[in-house]
Amino acid sequence: MTRLDPNIALMAKSQNAAHAVVVGAGIGGLAAAMRLGAKGYRVTVIDRLDRLGGRGSSISQNGHRFDLGPTIITVPQVFRELWKDCGRNFDSDVDLRLCNPFYEIRWEDGTKFRLFPDEKDMDDEIKRLFPSDFRGYQKFLKDSEARYTFGFEGMGRKPMNKLWDLVKELPGFALLRADRSVYAHAAKRVMDPRLRMALSFHPLFIGGDPVNVTSMYILVSHLERAFGVHYAMGGVQALADAMGHVIEGQAGNIRLGEEVDEIITQGRQIRGVKTKAGHIVSADLVVSNADPGFTYGQLLRKKQKSRWTDKRFKTARWSMGLFVWYFGTKGTAGMWSDVGHHTILNGPRYRGLLKDIFQKQHLADDMSIYLHRPSVTDPSVAPDGGDTFYALSPVPNLIGADPVDWSQQLEPYRKKLARFLERQAIPGFEKHLSASKIFTPDTFKTRYLSPHGAGFSLEPRIFQSAWFRPHNISEEFDGLYLVGAGTHPGAGVPSVVTSSEVLNQLVPAAIDWKKTYD
Numbered sequence: 001m002t003r004l005d006p007n008i009a010l011m012a013k014s015q016n017a018a019h020a021v022v023v024g025a026g027i028g029g030l031a032a033a034m035r036l037g038a039k040g041y042r043v044t045v046i047d048r049l050d051r052l053g054g055r056g057s058s059i060s061q062n063g064h065r066f067d068l069g070p071t072i073i074t075v076p077q078v079f080r081e082l083w084k085d086c087g088r089n090f091d092s093d094v095d096l097r098l099c100n101p102f103y104e105i106r107w108e109d110g111t112k113f114r115l116f117p118d119e120k121d122m123d124d125e126i127k128r129l130f131p132s133d134f135r136g137y138q139k140f141l142k143d144s145e146a147r148y149t150f151g152f153e154g155m156g157r158k159p160m161n162k163l164w165d166l167v168k169e170l171p172g173f174a175l176l177r178a179d180r181s182v183y184a185h186a187a188k189r190v191m192d193p194r195l196r197m198a199l200s201f202h203p204l205f206i207g208g209d210p211v212n213v214t215s216m217y218i219l220v221s222h223l224e225r226a227f228g229v230h231y232a233m234g235g236v237q238a239l240a241d242a243m244g245h246v247i248e249g250q251a252g253n254i255r256l257g258e259e260v261d262e263i264i265t266q267g268r269q270i271r272g273v274k275t276k277a278g279h280i281v282s283a284d285l286v287v288s289n290a291d292p293g294f295t296y297g298q299l300l301r302k303k304q305k306s307r308w309t310d311k312r313f314k315t316a317r318w319s320m321g322l323f324v325w326y327f328g329t330k331g332t333a334g335m336w337s338d339v340g341h342h343t344i345l346n347g348p349r350y351r352g353l354l355k356d357i358f359q360k361q362h363l364a365d366d367m368s369i370y371l372h373r374p375s376v377t378d379p380s381v382a383p384d385g386g387d388t389f390y391a392l393s394p395v396p397n398l399i400g401a402d403p404v405d406w407s408q409q410l411e412p413y414r415k416k417l418a419r420f421l422e423r424q425a426i427p428g429f430e431k432h433l434s435a436s437k438i439f440t441p442d443t444f445k446t447r448y449l450s451p452h453g454a455g456f457s458l459e460p461r462i463f464q465s466a467w468f469r470p471h472n473i474s475e476e477f478d479g480l481y482l483v484g485a486g487t488h489p490g491a492g493v494p495s496v497v498t499s500s501e502v503l504n505q506l507v508p509a510a511i512d513w514k515k516t517y518d
């Protein structure tokens with residue numbers, strides 16, 4: 001792994017250093033920029049939004065600050081290593097707090113299941129609620145650890161752009177039964193339908209249908225238990241801003257509020273980007289953190305592609321859409337004391353609801369939601385005496401002949417969601433509302449340029465993972481690299497950071513760039 005060399009850092013400030021343009025300041029784009037800066041590149045980051053972080057950015061309203069996307073930080077060592085690779089100390093720049101409990105899962109029958117960092121507390125909770133499944137739960141954790149070692153530490157941190165990279169891993173895939181789904185694996189180990197849900201819902205946080213994505217993703221149970229569930233004080237926005245400071249400390253240039261309209265090529269060679277305002281920024285290499293579907297389909301629309309064609313993206317399976325209601329309350333200090341920082345509220349159906357969302361593209365009347373209440377941990381998110389929340393409901397994306405018309409459905413769906421919240425978690429909250437903002441799949445399409453309004457880019461199915469996923473080094477154009485949720489290894493904050501680790505292994509040192517490519 002590259003460590004910051006002071007001579008290289010100096011060279012990064014020189015106008016002669018190779019120039020890298022990063023399109024997009026999501027967490028993956030920022031991590032890529034940090035690593036390129038540490039490698040000696042002159043780096044320019046361009047994002048159309050007015051702040052850093054992409055889906056991890058924030059908005060403010062009436063004194064409430066809303067983290068728009070990720071709220072849970074797992075595998076914090078990927079950040080510590082990123083900072084170390086840039087010659088910095090992560091914990092001096094970002095205040096990560098362990099959540100205890102990690103989160104609570106509720107069902108309509110009144111069951112409340114809490115997951116704890118302490119192994120004994122966790123085991124006691126399983127024995128209390130699911131005594132006959134305790135042995136199966138222990139086996140599940142062992143399975144999860146094996147998949148973490150193979151899938152996250154092994155494949156997830158290595159390039160997967162050559163078919164051979166995948167072929168080498170096939171025996172491991174077969175041994176670990178990667179053909180089985182996350183839900184099928186949980187169902188093999190435990191009997192209680194509530195525990196099956198609790199052990200299998202995690203792919204939803206990276207855009208996958210638990211009933212269809214590969215069981216490799218059961219690795220999340222292990223990584224939560226081994227490394228904890230954390231919250232970044234100040235929200236993920238604070239984390240993204242800290243990444244921005246490192247980039248500026250490396251003499252990198254960050255341009256916000258500018259949209260890249262086109263990646264410029266000469267034959268197969270990348271030459272730079274053109275912004276919507278018509279400015280040309282020339283570059284030796286371009287790293288796109290925009291969705292791969294958007295990168296190949298729009299930013300390179302004038303170019304012939306052999307693999308990543310429009311047809312291929314059209315027939316791909318995309319992650320679900322998200323309906324997210326960000327709302328604030330005032331005068332609610334001390335209310336709803338049983339509602340913690342992270343709560344999952346189940347509706348009456350699990351697999352049926354997943355089928356509606358992923359297979360039938362049908363907006364169901366019932367819902368299961370994730371409720372975020374950061375004001376429990378972080379007073380800076382709300383005015384005194386108030387609370388800041390978001391409620392996230394997975395919904396169909398915009399694919400298909402008859403997608404949900406959110407201009408019609410937004411308010412009826414919000415009302416259903418409000419009734420659900422009143423009943424299940426925060427009775428009377430609507431009387432205290434002091435801020436409200438809603439994102440639908442339409443917002444994801446217009447704000448993040450996300451194809452089909454998908455919440456998490458391509459769905460992480462087995463044939464859309466590893467070598468099958470858009471590669472971190474383009475096979476279509478020389479000097480084009482990709483990072484972020486739609487590339488290998490996939491969505492989620494730790495994975496988009498590891499996509500920058502993979503990038504780091506693929507991009508030559510800046511000193512070698514001119515030699516190699518001129």
Ligand SMILES: Cc1cc2nc3c(=O)[nH]c(=O)nc-3n(C[C@H](O)[C@H](O)[C@H](O)COP(=O)(O)OP(=O)(O)OC[C@H]3O[C@@H](n4cnc5c(N)ncnc54)[C@H](O)[C@@H]3O)c2cc1C
Pocket residue numbers: 023024025026027028029046047048049053054055056068069070071072073074205206258259260261289290291294322324392447448449455456483484485486490491492493494496
């Ligand atoms: C509601 C929600 C909750 C989530 N919760 C969690 C969680 O708790 N934990 C977790 O680990 N993960 C979570 N995730 C997933 C995680 O947030 C994402 O996978 C990750 O942040 C995506 O990062 P990225 O690097 O792919 O970039 P994105 O965040 O997708 O950012 C891409 C950036 O590129 C910019 N861009 C695109 N095209 C252009 C262009 N042409 N010109 C200029 N800029 C452009 C966009 O404006 C955007 O800022 C959540 C996601 C969502 C939506």
